[in-house]
Amino acid sequence: MQEQRLTIKVMSKEEVNIAVEWAALEGWNPGLNDAHNYYQADPHGFLIGYLGDEAIATISVVKYDNDFAFLGFYIVKPEYRGKGYGMKIWQAGLNYLKNCNIALDGVLEQQDNYKKSGFKLAYSNIRFAGAGGGQLPNNDDIIELASLPFSAISDYEKPFFPAVRADFLRSWISQPNSQALGILDKGKLAGYGVIRACREGFKIGPLYANTPQLAESLFLALKASVPTDETIYLDVPNINQAAMALAQRYNMQPSFETARMYTQPSPTTPLSKVFGVTSFEIG
Structure with a gap:
């Protein structure tokens, strides 16, 4: 047959x-x-x-x-x-x-297969899981992202991603069952994060911030937006030590790991400011 x-x-x-x-x-x-x-x-x-x-x-x-x-x-x-x-x-x-x-963000056991197609390992991303809830930070610099012009958000994101993706970004930050927050420093956008409902619990991603302190404030605000009995997830580049420390400080436990790989040299993104990856599926 x-x-x-x-x-x-x-x-x-x-x-x-x-x-x-x-x-x-x-x-x-x-x-x-x-x-x-x-x-x-x-x-x-x-x-x-x-x-x-x-x-x-x-x-x-x-x-x-x-x-x-x-x-x-x-x-x-x-x-x-x-x-x-x-x-x-x-x-x-x-x-x-x-x-x-x-x-790509591939499962670790498939790395060798991806290498056969020309992919090279750049670093790993660790998925951390922890509890939602907690106290909302008393910080007037944390704002609803939608209160800013889209151009300000798009301009802030540019260094973090190797290509412009305005249609995706617009959809991502305004999706149902989510919250998108920004944080200001001297009146200018200095970080933003999105938390969205998933099949199980909520994922924070992206979480971008100019400093670890700003990232922590945003993280706590996003964490506080969901009930304490819900699980939250944060996907952290393992080469950002401040991001790894943030997850560990709030008793988040590693639950999954991916290999970030590229077919050409790694883009020059400021990984020291990436505290949470947007998506393992499309970057």
Whole structure:
């Protein structure tokens, strides 16, 4: 009997929900609005593989511009693994991203496979889990991010990401079931963070701040916005020692780790100011 051929196509917006659902089954705990938000980054950047009418493989290959892209959602349905379907959708994804510097946050055990495709390790990200709640800091410099012009937020984010992603950013900071806060220093934006509802608990990401003290104030304000019986998660670059110390200071425990890898030299982002990663799926 002839093996069915894998048909690969660009996902519709509705099909992105399949990738998010599979991510949940893998234990990645996606946000409640991730499918909508991620689609804003690149409507052409989500591929799905079908055998007949059955979806069996996904990958996201979000191309932010002609130079930088982020790969994620690389999932094959468990019963179809080890049959070469994953490699087919992987190659289709890389072909879409030709000539880009491609980033990914991969599970540690897959590092060697990614290296075969030219990815090199930059650092690790550690997911910390802890308790929500706590006292809201008495700090007049903490503001609702929506009270600022979008241009101020976009300008602040520019150094933190290798490409402009205005549509995604606009969607991310205004999503339902979330809170987005900024912190001012001498009247200027000096950090911001978003906390969003996930399948389980809440994730803080991004958490950017010019100093560890500002980051801690923002962290406490975001933490205080959810009930004490909820779990919060923070994804921390392990090379930011101040960020690692912040998570540990509030009794957060490591629960997951990814390898941040790039196909070209690592972008020059100010990792000392990155206290929480936006997303393991699209950067």
